[in-house]
Amino acid sequence: MEEKRFILFYDGDCGLCSRSVRFILKNETDERINFAALQSHFSSKFLSNFDIKSSNLTTLYFHSNGIIYSKSRALFALLPFLKWYYSFFYLGFIIPRFILDFFYDRIAKNRKRFFSNICDLNMFSKSRFIS
DSSP states (O other), X not given: OGGGOEEEEEOTTOHHHHHHHHXXXXXXXXXXXXXXXXXXXXXXXXXXXXXXXXXXXXXXXXEETTEEEEHHHHHHHHGGGBOGGGGGGGGGGGXXXXXXXXXXXXXXXXXXXXXXXXXXXXXXXXXXXXX
8 A cells, every 4th residue: 555655755844845845736637646744753754764864855755656756856756647738847858867966956955045944835735745
């Protein structure tokens, strides 16, 4: 049963992460993805099974079918869950991963300078959020 879970692990104190979660919630094709803040006890325990420390708040993780994706690969792993017109992002696969992750790391490092630290997801159903 655990293998069929789809969980996005995000920084619960990051405005960019909050916007990303809101974007997914508004543009997903169905409601299969659950969300967990990296600061939660669940995230710490769950990610430790994959030798990942949830204290690394600059990395987005996506669990799908028993596999953990991180950084740019996590973003690509989310594409099948979004509406069809976001399929053009698959073109990103032609860019080498080290280049995508380089830009991912730059944005992640500076995200709190450019986006507020407010994570307002209260308007969405709490049943999709794991604490």
